[in-house]
Amino acid sequence: MTETRTLSLAEIEDLSFRALVAAGTSEENARPLAVATAATEADGVASHGLAYIPIYCEHVQCGKVDGQAKPALETPRPGVVRVDAATGFAHSAIDLGFDTLIPAAREQGIAALAITNSYNCGVLGYHTYRLAQAGLVGLGFTNAPASIAPSGGSKPVIGTNPFSIAAPGADGQPALLIDQSASTIAKSEVMKHAREGKAIPVGWALDSDGNPTTDPNVGLKGSMAPSGGYKGVGVALLTEIMAAALTGATLGLHASPFSGTVGGPPKTGQFFIAIDPASTSNGLFSTGMADLVEAIRVQEGAHLPGDGRLSKRLKAHQEGVAVNSATLAKIEGILANANQA
Amino acid sequence: MTETRTLSLAEIEDLSFRALVAAGTSEENARPLAVATAATEADGVASHGLAYIPIYCEHVQCGKVDGQAKPALETPRPGVVRVDAATGFAHSAIDLGFDTLIPAAREQGIAALAITNSYNCGVLGYHTYRLAQAGLVGLGFTNAPASIAPSGGSKPVIGTNPFSIAAPGADGQPALLIDQSASTIAKSEVMKHAREGKAIPVGWALDSDGNPTTDPNVGLKGSMAPSGGYKGVGVALLTEIMAAALTGATLGLHASPFSGTVGGPPKTGQFFIAIDPASTSNGLFSTGMADLVEAIRVQEGAHLPGDGRLSKRLKAHQEGVAVNSATLAKIEGILANANQA
Numbered sequence: 001m002t003e004t005r006t007l008s009l010a011e012i013e014d015l016s017f018r019a020l021v022a023a024g025t026s027e028e029n030a031r032p033l034a035v036a037t038a039a040t041e042a043d044g045v046a047s048h049g050l051a052y053i054p055i056y057c058e059h060v061q062c063g064k065v066d067g068q069a070k071p072a073l074e075t076p077r078p079g080v081v082r083v084d085a086a087t088g089f090a091h092s093a094i095d096l097g098f099d100t101l102i103p104a105a106r107e108q109g110i111a112a113l114a115i116t117n118s119y120n121c122g123v124l125g126y127h128t129y130r131l132a133q134a135g136l137v138g139l140g141f142t143n144a145p146a147s148i149a150p151s152g153g154s155k156p157v158i159g160t161n162p163f164s165i166a167a168p169g170a171d172g173q174p175a176l177l178i179d180q181s182a183s184t185i186a187k188s189e190v191m192k193h194a195r196e197g198k199a200i201p202v203g204w205a206l207d208s209d210g211n212p213t214t215d216p217n218v219g220l221k222g223s224m225a226p227s228g229g230y231k232g233v234g235v236a237l238l239t240e241i242m243a244a245a246l247t248g249a250t251l252g253l254h255a256s257p258f259s260g261t262v263g264g265p266p267k268t269g270q271f272f273i274a275i276d277p278a279s280t281s282n283g284l285f286s287t288g289m290a291d292l293v294e295a296i297r298v299q300e301g302a303h304l305p306g307d308g309r310l311s312k313r314l315k316a317h318q319e320g321v322a323v324n325s326a327t328l329a330k331i332e333g334i335l336a337n338a339n340q341a
Numbered sequence: 342m343t344e345t346r347t348l349s350l351a352e353i354e355d356l357s358f359r360a361l362v363a364a365g366t367s368e369e370n371a372r373p374l375a376v377a378t379a380a381t382e383a384d385g386v387a388s389h390g391l392a393y394i395p396i397y398c399e400h401v402q403c404g405k406v407d408g409q410a411k412p413a414l415e416t417p418r419p420g421v422v423r424v425d426a427a428t429g430f431a432h433s434a435i436d437l438g439f440d441t442l443i444p445a446a447r448e449q450g451i452a453a454l455a456i457t458n459s460y461n462c463g464v465l466g467y468h469t470y471r472l473a474q475a476g477l478v479g480l481g482f483t484n485a486p487a488s489i490a491p492s493g494g495s496k497p498v499i500g501t502n503p504f505s506i507a508a509p510g511a512d513g514q515p516a517l518l519i520d521q522s523a524s525t526i527a528k529s530e531v532m533k534h535a536r537e538g539k540a541i542p543v544g545w546a547l548d549s550d551g552n553p554t555t556d557p558n559v560g561l562k563g564s565m566a567p568s569g570g571y572k573g574v575g576v577a578l579l580t581e582i583m584a585a586a587l588t589g590a591t592l593g594l595h596a597s598p599f600s601g602t603v604g605g606p607p608k609t610g611q612f613f614i615a616i617d618p619a620s621t622s623n624g625l626f627s628t629g630m631a632d633l634v635e636a637i638r639v640q641e642g643a644h645l646p647g648d649g650r651l652s653k654r655l656k657a658h659q660e661g662v663a664v665n666s667a668t669l670a671k672i673e674g675i676l677a678n679a680n681q682a
């Protein structure tokens with residue numbers, strides 16, 4: 001059994017903030033990342049919550065991310081916002097961009113945010129969620145170092161590249177939130193099996209000739225299996241075009257790894273589209289969404305994307321989150337070291 | 342062996358146009374559909390080419406589509422174009438919308454076209470292709486009568502709902518074109534197996550309890566299997582939100598069938614997004630796309646989405662297309678009947 005300690009969301013945010021600042025992150029950059037970390041823990045996505053804080057701190061210290069970066073915004077067209085993340089954290093770049101994107105989408109009906117020179121943005125659905133909270137349909141794309149091969153090929157060209165869509169609901173919560181990668185399974189799961197010396201199921205990864213493998217180490221040297229075969233490759237390419245080609249960011253093909261300390265900043269990208277449903281649906285959006293959601297909810301056992309995170313979120317605000325004690329010890333170590341320095 | 346006759350693209354367009362008009366379609370509505378039919382045959386997508394002309398004619402005559410409809414356009418916001426297809430053909434509604442969408446995207450950087458009260462738009466990639474020809478990244482979504490169940494459920498809620506993306510290339514041809522449905526296989530393939538009394542492979546369709554089946558008739562009463570399991574459902578939901586909820590069109594849940602003559606107009610929707618890459622990428626788009634495309638092309642056996650259609654298209658312009666003789670006989674029958682009337 002994993003030992004845990006229960007923290008309130010405010011405590012998770014505060015701990016994250018202090019660790020990031022102790023590692024050399026500016027307060028402006030640490031705050032949005034700390035807020036996102038608490039929200040991610042609230043949603044039950046522990047893999048991308050506090051567990052990432054020691055990695056973020058290490059990446060600030062090794063220069064994979066510039067903790068002091070000042071993202072720069074421009075609006076080249078009425079519907080387009082561009083942010084150069086300047087090899088800093090994605091979160092402060094996205095925050096800065098959303099401040100302009102949201103009013104632009106309301107005015108233009110649709111607007112886009114292109115972020116370049118960026119970094120891993122954590123849980124993509126956290127960001128589209130905020131667009132839905134603003135009453136907008138939020139679409140998001142983020143690219144990653146190559147780990148999926150093209151259909152018929154064997155050499156990785158694109159990352160596990162997730163997309164996300166969040167549709168606004170009635171009460172400030174999304175009616176529906178999808179956030180899914182293009183691979184059958186997260187690469188981190190294959191890495192975990194490799195660390196634990198366990199075989200992986202057929203269908204998770206391919207060897208360097210493109211054949212199925214059950215050896216996680218062989219899979220990590222080969223490629224991740226796309227979800228649904230060539231259609232998963234199609235989804236990964238969609239995301240690569242949006243998040244990298246359209247933003248002028250580094251292709252997954254050339255990006256340095258998100259994990260470890262080598263290779264310098266990955267300089268990958270994010271692309272968000274925000275749409276005001278009032279402008280496109282003649283007032284029919286909410287009824288249609290409610291009808292669609294209801295048709296899924298009434299089926300016994302049916303899964304509505306986003307419902308799992310929502311129920312955890314509501315509970316976490318009341319009760320806090322049970323956090324892995326070993327992760328907390330690591331973060332407290334970062335703070336203790338900083339105090340001694 | 343299927344008997345064929347080779348027709349030029351101009352002959353295919355002319356034949357389609359005359360048959361549609363003979364069935365009661367206005368010339369304004371028949372022309373874009375005839376042009377699309379020739380282009381679809383050129384791309385080698387015979388299932389959605391001339392073979393559909395007799396169905397379109399039947400649908401005009403039974404009232405499933407209004408051949409005389411006049412689509413109506415409005416621009417509620419600078420970045421949004423809305424077209425009410427007025428239960429007419431999707432193609433003339435899309436044509437009308439693109440005339441405003443394309444300049445709006447160039448001016449605003451991004452613009453959207455929401456089409457409601459529409460009909461089956463044929464090959465979705467035909468439309469996004471035209472946005473790429475205009476130098477824009479084109480995203481397209483179109484919904485369809487429900488045939489995919491939610492994850493964990495068994496009752497169809499969403500259609501096989503394709504999405505498409507076309508990225509502009511150097512020479513007026515797309516650098517890359519993706520056009521894929523959310524199901525493992527097209528529903529028409531399951532229908533074909535049912536007609537021919539053949540079993541279907543496991544993984545194509547599910548029975549009405551959500552279990553795998555090899556009986557096409559059982560599958561047609563159940564649901565189509567989503568590509569990649571719950572992630573295919575996610576893609577279908579993405580498309581449903583875009584093409585139906587955001588446009589105010591009829592959800593797949595309530596739409597009348599696209600095939601057969603019963604149920605009246607389906608009144609489904611289409612949603613297109615056009616993005617000017619010059620506005621989002623700081624001039625880096627073409628280099629990034631070329632780099633991505635090259636990394637796929639250099640791998641022996643690797644498949645670049647859109648390449649198959651492109652090579653057929655170039656050949657068809659030179660040599661024409663071998664068309665199924667039985668289909669031609671049907672269309673000539675429609676014309677002969679009209680001449681006698």
